[in-house]
Amino acid sequence: MNFSNSTLTEYTRLSPHHSGLRTHGIDRITPHCVVGQCTAESLGEWFSKSSTKASSNYGIDRNGRVGLYVEEKNRSWCSSSAANDQRAVTIECASDGKEPYAFRDVVYEKLATLCVDICRRNGKRKLLWIGDRERTLSYEPNPEEMVLTVHRWFAKKSCPGEWMYSRMGELAEKVTRELNGLTKDGSMATEVSADRESDRESRASAEVDTGKPVERMIWEYLMARIGNAFGVAGFMGNLYAESGLRSNNLQNSYEKKWGITDAEYTKRVDDGAYAEFLMDRAGYGLAQWTYWSRKKALWEFAKVRGVSIGDLSMQLDFIWKELTERYPGVVATMKCASTVREVSDAVLTRYEKPADQSERVRKLRAEYGERFYNMYQGNADETALKGIQNLVSQADASEATPFLVKVMVQHLNIRTGPGTNFGRVRFIPPGVYTIVEVKEGVGSKYGWARLKSGEGWISLEFCQRE
Structure with a gap:
């Protein structure tokens, strides 16, 4: 069994309270309520006390920050059931201190995002909420299924509280849609962007089922890892110039040349009907990957995740993997820069590396970055x-x-x-x-x-x- 931990983690303090390596693969997720609006740090401190004798794999604090307390490879002490914890990723969520133990919106949204990440890394395409205790515990999921369970089934507790318990079905549907790239009505989800470079200035993105525009999703993803608004804005300005922040974007000149839409090209690559993806020299995706070796790495990354080559979350994870493994100097600039232009130029010349790196292009990309900075960080x-x-x-x-x-x-x-x-x-x-x-x-x-x-x-x- 191969295990990994979530890249969404923003704080780590490993608890001594666990049973070591799991004896069962991960096929369950068990959300809990903390019964208090905790921070990631305070929850980590609690799980580290010798008197606590409890732990969870992850926690989500009152601000939506993810803490890692027991690595996924190990069984936590969380659900009052050894059998459940052997196969479940357990997640403690900050909540109100009394019934119905409601979660803040940011906590619930991060829970859904973390569930998507857990499912993807474990090869699951569907999250199930069966609802009935006996039926759930006797159900043996197929290899692509993950099942939700709750603490109250194993102990005389309200956990995860009536607020979350009433939303378990909604959570399962939300995560499954995201895993399969679907909107709430079952159609394929799309992000809005202009077809031509000249139109991108007036581009708008839809408020999708996450309740957030694509721009904000990307901003929050990068901010969680970079922690510097100048760095995030400078990077996003370059992505905007490349693709309009559209993860299934086929380079516009090839779209016109071949008479094919972004969606059609993406579907043909996903279905295996188009075998020239690696060598066709057409830019694709958020960063407009063009060179064959980078496209090959992207394609393989998507296959391991079991998602479309145009999946937004997958591409963000791939970008971060590329940056940390191949472009650490760019990451360092993003974390330490004091201007958007400094980062924008670094990303342009050392990460994107387009043919045209003129002052006109540098200025335009920096201006795009400044807009994102002003939108989310400035005034x-x-x-x-x-x-x-x-x-x-x-x-x-x-x-x-x-x-x-x-x-x-x-x-x-x-x-x-x-x-x-x-x-x-x-x-x-x-x-x-x-x-x-x-x-x-x-x-x-x-x-x-x-x-x-x-x-x-x-x-x-x-x-x-x-």
Whole structure:
């Protein structure tokens, strides 16, 4: 049995409380509630005390940070069941201190992301929530299945609390969709980007089922590893120039030359119908990998994960693998730089290495990076607040005469309330819609707009006022 640990880990303090190497392969995940809004450090300290006599493989703290306390190869002491812990990855999640022991949104989202990562590294394509204790414990999953279990089945405890217990089915569906690249309605998920370099400046990305734009997903992934906003922004500016942050992007000149779409090319590579992926010299993916050896490494990495060559999460992990193993100097610059331009130039000349490295190109890529910096680190909060306040004022002033917005992206969710913490109704097609109310809410820096149809709310981040 081969085991690995999650690259999502941001803090490590290994507990002495475990039983050594597992005697069973990993085919279960058991989420727990901590019963307290802990930090990764405080949970690690607790698990290290000689008096505790308990541990978990991972913990997710109140800010969504992942701690590693028992390596996945070892059996933790977490579920009051040796048999369960031998085959389960156990995850303690920060929660409220009383029933229903609710998780913060950031904790729940990180739990889903960590489950996806655990499944992928263990070769699983489906996460199951059967719900019934006896049926679950007697079920023998097939090699591509992972099963959710809960602590309350093995002890007189509420764990993981009613809040999480009521969402176990939703968690299983969410993770399975992500593992297979599907949207909530079962169709293939896509990210929005312009078809031509000249169009990228006005590109918008959809608020997908994670509740986050693709840009924010990439930003948070890199920030967790780099910890320097200048470094992350400089790197993202280069990715944006290369692919528009679209993970299934085929180099535009080849798309036109061959008369094939990004999705069609990706499907043919995935299905094995196109055998020239390694040698066709066409740039592909977030970083527009072109040289045969790098494309071969990407292809093999995707195959090991059992995911599409265009999978966003896989490509981010591959980028990080490339950077740490082959470009440590670039990583060092990203971590220590004090300007976006410094990182942008380093990534351009030492990682991406396009044919055109002129001052015009350097300046443009740095400008892209500055936009990401301002969006997520600079004056983003103040700008977003002003934008929300302006929109709210406009809506209040025009309540008797509603205004129009144009939805600019595919796969924008209609939600039951003003925020990503509300349920999804369906996708709204691009077009012009009447808005009758605007409110602030989680997941949109420009606020949420209520549709005149009464069907629900949409994020104004992806709309243009008519």
